Amino acid sequence: EVQLQESGPGLVKPSQSLSLTCSVTGYSITSNYWGWIRKFPGNKMEWMGYISYSGSTSYNPSLKSRISITRDTSKNQFFLQLNSVTTEDTATYYCARGQGAAPFAYWGQGTLVTVSS
Amino acid sequence: DVVMTQTPVSLSVSLGGQVSISCRSSQSLVHNNGNTYLSWYLQKPGQSPQLLIYKVSNRFSGISDRFSGSGSGTDFTLKISRVEPDDLGVYYCGQGTQYPLTFGSGTKLEIK
Secondary structure, eight states, X not given: OOEEEEESOSEEOTTSOEEEEEEEESSOTTSSEEEEEEEOSSSOEEEEEEEETTSOEEEOGGGTTSEEEEEETTTTEXXXXXXXXXXXXXXXXXXXXXXXXXXXXXXXXXXXXXXXX | OOOEEEEOSXXXXXXXXXXXXXXXXXXXXXXXXXXXXXXXXXXXXXXXXXXXXXXXXXXXXXXXXXXXXXXXXXXXXXXXXXXXGGGOEEEEEEEOSSSSOEEOOOXXXXXX
8 A cells, every 4th residue: 555754844044945855665665656645724635746657857837946855766765945035935745646647646645734933 | 638627616514414516628629449437536625635536427436325416418517515614625527538638626515
C-alpha cells in the first residue's frame, strides 16, 4: 500500500524559502506522477506542480519562477521548494500520487505551513 | 486557466437521503484523446482529501456505489444516495484535462 508523508518546517519567515519533503513508502517514485497541492485557509485548493517518473516537471504558471520540485530516488522522496514566500503562501501542503487517469489518487496527510515574521 | 464552479456552496441532508452537487467548467474538459478528466474528491474533517470518482463516472478503488458521477463537456454532477454520517465533509471537483490543473471551490455537506 502506498503511503505518503509530508515533513518540513511549520513556520517560515516572509521572503525566505519554504522547503518540504514527501517521503513515499510502498511504491517507487520512478513510476507514475507525484504532485504538490496546497489548500488555503477557507476551501481554495491549488495545484502547484508535479514531477514525473522520469524526473520531468510541470509547474503552475501562477507560481512563476518561485517553485522547484526535485527528487531523490535513492531515498524514494520528492521535494518542494517555494522561494520568496509571503503571508499568502500560508496553507496546508499536500503531496499526492497520480494513477492512470486520476492525477491525485493517493494523498499524504498534509502539513500546515505558516508564513509569518 | 479552466475555472471550476461548484454549486451549492453548502447543503444539509437527512441520513438516508440523496444529494447532488454540480460542477461547471469554463471550458470543455474533453481532452484531445477523447477522454474527459473530471474527478471528485471528499475531504472529511481532519483528514486529507480522498479520490471518489475519476474520468467523470469511474469510482476509485473501495468507493461505495452510493457515489455516482455523470456529465459531459462542461457540466458535471456528483450524486450521493442513502447518505451516511461518514459522508460529511467538503466535496471538490477537479479537472485534469488542461494545465494548470484546477479545482472547484468546494461544497460542504452537513448532516441534518
